[in-house]
Amino acid sequence: MSNSAPSSRAAVFLAFSLVWFSSHVLAAGHPDYADALAKSLLFFQGQRSGRLPPDQAVKWRSNSAMSDGSAANVDLTGGYYDGGNNVKFNFPMAFTATMLSWSIIEYGGRMDGRVHDARAAVRWATDYLLKSAKATPGKLYVGVGDADADHRCWERPEDMDTPRDVYAVSASAPGSDVAGETAAALAAASVVFRAADRAYSRRLLAAARDVMAFAWQHQGKYSDHVGGGVGNYYPSHSGYKDELLWGCAWLLWATKNSSYLNDLISLGANDDLDVFSWDNKLAGARVLLSRRALLDGDERLEPFTRQAEEFICHILPNSSSPSSTTAYTPGGLMHRPGNVNMQYVASASFLLTTYAKYMATSRRRAFSCQNSRPVTHRNLRALAKRQVDYVLGDNPLGMSYMVGYGARYPQRIHHRASSMPSVAAHPAHIGCQEGYRSYLNAPGPNPNVHTGAVVGGPDENDAFPDDRVDYARSEPVTYTNAPLVGCLAYFAGSYKN
Numbered sequence: 193m194s195n196s197a198p199s200s201r202a203a204v205f206l207a208f209s210l211v212w213f214s215s216h217v218l219a220a221g222h223p224d225y226a227d228a229l230a231k232s233l234l235f236f237q238g239q240r241s242g243r244l245p246p247d248q249a250v251k252w253r254s255n256s257a258m259s260d261g262s263a264a265n266v267d268l269t270g271g272y273y274d275g276g277n278n279v280k281f282n283f284p285m286a287f288t289a290t291m292l293s294w295s296i297i298e299y300g301g302r303m304d305g306r307v308h309d310a311r312a313a314v315r316w317a318t319d320y321l322l323k324s325a326k327a328t329p330g331k332l333y334v335g336v337g338d339a340d341a342d343h344r345c346w347e348r349p350e351d352m353d354t355p356r357d358v359y360a361v362s363a364s365a366p367g368s369d370v371a372g373e374t375a376a377a378l379a380a381a382s383v384v385f386r387a388a389d390r391a392y393s394r395r396l397l398a399a400a401r402d403v404m405a406f407a408w409q410h411q412g413k414y415s416d417h418v419g420g421g422v423g424n425y426y427p428s429h430s431g432y433k434d435e436l437l438w439g440c441a442w443l444l445w446a447t448k449n450s451s452y453l454n455d456l457i458s459l460g461a462n463d464d465l466d467v468f469s470w471d472n473k474l475a476g477a478r479v480l481l482s483r484r485a486l487l488d489g490d491e492r493l494e495p496f497t498r499q500a501e502e503f504i505c506h507i508l509p510n511s512s513s514p515s516s517t518t519a520y521t522p523g524g525l526m527h528r529p530g531n532v533n534m535q536y537v538a539s540a541s542f543l544l545t546t547y548a549k550y551m552a553t554s555r556r557r558a559f560s561c562q563n564s565r566p567v568t569h570r571n572l573r574a575l576a577k578r579q580v581d582y583v584l585g586d587n588p589l590g591m592s593y594m595v596g597y598g599a600r601y602p603q604r605i606h607h608r609a610s611s612m613p614s615v616a617a618h619p620a621h622i623g624c625q626e627g628y629r630s631y632l633n634a635p636g637p638n639p640n641v642h643t644g645a646v647v648g649g650p651d652e653n654d655a656f657p658d659d660r661v662d663y664a665r666s667e668p669v670t671y672t673n674a675p676l677v678g679c680l681a682y683f684a685g686s687y688k689n
Contacts, residue, residue, distance in 0.1 A: 235644030271320030295678030302685030346627030367414025372435030596643035
C-alpha cells in the first residue's frame with residue numbers, strides 16, 4: 193500500500209479485524225480452536241512425499257519423489273518435506289513425529305473425530321522412519337535429496353530433477369542425535385498405536401529398541417559425518433546427549449524397562465536452557481520425565497521436575513519470573529532471534545500446557561522462580577493460551593499466522609508447491625530457474641492455499657511483511673505444527689462452542 197493513504201489503511205485494517213473477529217471468535221471470546229486443529233492436521237497432507245493415498249484431501253499435491261532411495265538400492269519413498277523445500281531431513285521429521293505422538297497421547301481424548309487424522313499424520317512419518325531404520329542392517333538412513341542443489345532451485349516436488357542422494361549414519365559414521373530422535377519417534381508412536389493397531393505398535397517398538405541401542409553403542413554427531421549439505425541445514429548444535437535422554441525417556445514410557453531409567457540418569461545432562469526444539473530436546477525430556485515423578489511418585493526423577501520448572505522460569509515473562517531469559521514482542525508473543533520463531537512458540541506452549549496438566553493432576557499447587565510469587569498451573573495455561581491466541585489472530589495486526597484460518601492470513605508463504613500452479617492446472621514441467629523467475633518473486637498470492645500452515649511469524653516488533661522471499665518469517669515447517677496440534681486439542685476441549 194502507498195504511504196499516502198494512512199486513513200485508508202486504518203479503515204482496511206479495521207474492516208479486516210472486524211470480519212476476522214465475527215467469523216472466527218466464538219461467543220465466549222475465544223478462537224475456534226477445533227477449526228484450527230482440523231486445519232493444522234490438514235497441513236501435513238500438503239507436506240507429503242511419495243505416492244499419495246486415495247483419501248488425499250489436499251488436491252493440489254500429486255505423487256513425488258517416487259524413486260527415493262534408489263541411489264542406495266533401497267526404498268525410501270514417503271515421509272515429509274520439512275518446510276517449503278523438497279528435501280527429506282530425518283532429524284526434524286522424527287521430532288515432528290514424536291511431538292505429534294505426544295500430542296495424541298496427552299490430548300487425543302479432546303480431538304474428537306480428528307484423532308484419526310492425527311494418527312494418519314504420525315503414520316505417514318513413521319512408515320518412512322521404519323524404512324530408514326530397517327532397510328540396511330547396520331545403517332540408519334537420515335535424509336534424501338541434495339539440500340544445496342534443492343535450495344538453488346524453485347520447483348514443484350512433482351517436477352524436481354535435483355539429485356536425490358541418500359545419506360546414512362553407521363558405526364563408522366555415527367549419529368547418536370538423529371538415532372536418538374528416531375528411537376523417540378518410534379517409541380512414542382508405539383504408544384499411540386498400542387490400542388489402534390497392536391501389530392504395528394509392536395513393530396515400532398522393536399525398531400525403537402534397536403535404533404536406541406545403535407545410538408548408545410556408536411556415539412557421535414551426525415552433522416560431523418553426513419554430507420550433501422544435510423548437516424548444514426539441520427546441524428546438531430546441542431550435541432547428542434539431549435537425544436539420548438529423550439530417546440530413553442520415551443522408551444521408558446513405552447516399555448517400563450528400568451534399564452532405560454538407569455541409562456538416562458547416568459547421562460548427567462544438566463545444562464540450563466530456555467529453548468525446546470528439533471535440535472535441543474532437554475526441556476521436553478525433563479517435562480516428560482516429570483510426569484512419572486509427579487503422577488507416579490518416582491523420587492528418582494524428582495531432579496527432572498526441578499529442571500522442568502527452571503526451564504519454565506526462563507520462558508515466563510520477566511514480570512512473573514526474575515530468571516526469565518525470553519524476550520516478548522510488544523504484542524505479547526515469545527520471540528527468539530533467527531528463523532521461524534513460531535516453532536519455539538509452539539513447542540514452549542506445548543510444554544507449558546502439558547506441565548500444567550501434570551501439576552493439576554498431581555495437585556502440585558505451585559512452584560516459584562527465585563522466590564517470586566507462586567506459579568500455578570493456571571498461570572501456565574494462561575500463558576500458553578495467550579501464545580496460541582496470538583498465532584490465531586489476537587495480535588496487533590489482527591492477522592492469523594495459520595494459512596486458511598480467519599479472514600486475514602499470509603498470502604505469499606515461502607513454499608514451492610504452494611507458490612506454483614498444481615500439476616492439474618499446469619501439466620507442463622516447470623524448470624529449476626523458471627520457478628525463480630516466474631513464481632518465487634511474483635507479487636501475487638500463492639495459487640494454492642496451504643491450509644493449516646503456520647508461518648515463521650512476525651519480527652520482534654510484531655511486524656510481518658508477508659514476503660515470499662523472507663523465509664525466516666514466511667516459511668511453514670512441520671515441527672511448528674506438530675506441538676501446536678497438542679495445544680489446539682487441549683483448548684478445543686476446554687472452550688467448546
